[in-house]
Amino acid sequence: MKLLRRVSYAMLILAVSNSFLLYYLVPIISGWKVAMCAALAIAFIGINIMPSATGCPKGRYRVLLGGTELLLLFMLSSLLNLAGVILTYILLVPENVKLSVLFINCLIIIVFEAIVFWNGIIRVYCTSVQLGIKIRVIGILVGWIPIANIVALIKIYTITTRECAVEIKKVRINEVRRESEICKTKYPLLLVHGVFFRDMKYLNYWGRIPAELKANGANIFYGKQQSAASVKNSAEEILERIKYITNKTGCEKVNIIAHSKGGLDARYAISCLGADEVVASLTTINTPHRGCIFAEYLLNKAPEKLKNSLANRYNQALKKLGDQSPHFLAAVNDLTASRCSEINAVATDCDSVFYQSVSSKSNNVRSGKFPLNISYPLVQHFDGANDGLVSVESAKWGTKFNLICVTGKRGVTHADVIDLNRENIDGFDVREFYVQLVGELKSMGF
Numbered sequence: 001m002k003l004l005r006r007v008s009y010a011m012l013i014l015a016v017s018n019s020f021l022l023y024y025l026v027p028i029i030s031g032w033k034v035a036m037c038a039a040l041a042i043a044f045i046g047i048n049i050m051p052s053a054t055g056c057p058k059g060r061y062r063v064l065l066g067g068t069e070l071l072l073l074f075m076l077s078s079l080l081n082l083a084g085v086i087l088t089y090i091l092l093v094p095e096n097v098k099l100s101v102l103f104i105n106c107l108i109i110i111v112f113e114a115i116v117f118w119n120g121i122i123r124v125y126c127t128s129v130q131l132g133i134k135i136r137v138i139g140i141l142v143g144w145i146p147i148a149n150i151v152a153l154i155k156i157y158t159i160t161t162r163e164c165a166v167e168i169k170k171v172r173i174n175e176v177r178r179e180s181e182i183c184k185t186k187y188p189l190l191l192v193h194g195v196f197f198r199d200m201k202y203l204n205y206w207g208r209i210p211a212e213l214k215a216n217g218a219n220i221f222y223g224k225q226q227s228a229a230s231v232k233n234s235a236e237e238i239l240e241r242i243k244y245i246t247n248k249t250g251c252e253k254v255n256i257i258a259h260s261k262g263g264l265d266a267r268y269a270i271s272c273l274g275a276d277e278v279v280a281s282l283t284t285i286n287t288p289h290r291g292c293i294f295a296e297y298l299l300n301k302a303p304e305k306l307k308n309s310l311a312n313r314y315n316q317a318l319k320k321l322g323d324q325s326p327h328f329l330a331a332v333n334d335l336t337a338s339r340c341s342e343i344n345a346v347a348t349d350c351d352s353v354f355y356q357s358v359s360s361k362s363n364n365v366r367s368g369k370f371p372l373n374i375s376y377p378l379v380q381h382f383d384g385a386n387d388g389l390v391s392v393e394s395a396k397w398g399t400k401f402n403l404i405c406v407t408g409k410r411g412v413t414h415a416d417v418i419d420l421n422r423e424n425i426d427g428f429d430v431r432e433f434y435v436q437l438v439g440e441l442k443s444m445g446f
Helices: 002-017 019-025 030-049 060-095 099-127 132-141 148-180 209-215 231-249 261-272 293-301 304-320 328-333 337-346 372-383 430-443
Strands: 189-192 220-222 254-259 279-285 354-360 400-404
Touching: 002 099, 030 060, 030 099, 060 099, 060 148, 099 132, 099 148, 132 148, 148 209, 189 231, 189 261, 209 220, 209 430, 231 254, 231 261, 254 261, 254 430, 261 279, 261 337, 279 430, 293 328, 293 337, 293 372, 304 328
Parallel strands: 189 220, 189 254, 254 279, 279 354, 354 400
Antiparallel strands: none
């Protein structure tokens, strides 16, 4: 049915773009010709304003699916028009049809096909998440290069079609389980970010994860600690944030899900600052509990002048972005293996808190984007299997440990595991992973 509809739309575009030639050749009364052309024009406008987007969620993804459909229609109708132009010249030129008529018709075909193409490409460029900057730039650069532009267009269509399919599936799954609210835990969720990032309103550190959790009943808060500080100072900020949440919600405790250094900060708050009384569970995501040997190596080898220069630049920049007293070197130093050993000696687990951990693994140097593709081999050399920053062994902590692995060359990086790049990865649905993770916390009574 979908194929038939697409072919029908492509034939309609073919008829619209050849309406001038039809008007010239079809031997019917002029009034009927005008009516025919008007009907075709209205249908063409309708397709461009409301391309088929049935079954797709409203908003951005409906626009994306519409754009994807238009690109497919452009490719189908262009092929039909190309074949039509060739046949027209072969069949009609010998009949002494004016070449000027055929030339004008070709110009009209180009105009109408351009309308369909630009309508589609603008839609997908403005709404797709999965295309990324690289594919967008390639599409622009090769747009006027024959064959290369076709290859690029097919690539764009393939990516956006898959993206639409994933999102439609997401909507349908969430509609089925909406009433069960599988992520509505007894205690609210506190998402704690890692080092060198902040919780921002318009650029969510956790990508599409919070929206997915909320769609399944979760009550979410963010750590909002400074981007770079010692474990102790960050832990103090997290404790204050927990107190705010418990006062606001009336809940006695929170469930913490912490990424990277955020896991060390949360553990310290629980064990050393008394947060065990207000924390039900701690789930650490790719946290370097045993530190990073490669980080210690770099700190020891880097000249003091270079370290201080980098630290000063970072601290000054982050003060302008909202950090009150960022401390680059203190944050980095607390990620070393020797310093984490000292932290672990004092931040021992509390019996009243449930601890579990998650780690992921890159499969090769090309698994991640910059700078994780650069750091991966260095971490591999010093620490073994890793996500581009943190080794699998260092991330293990608590009663339960979950290692995320995917087959093939891709792997799951330190950034992928929090959906930082909003990328759909074959073999790993990051949003569903967190839904199930929180669903398990709910089933355990947290």
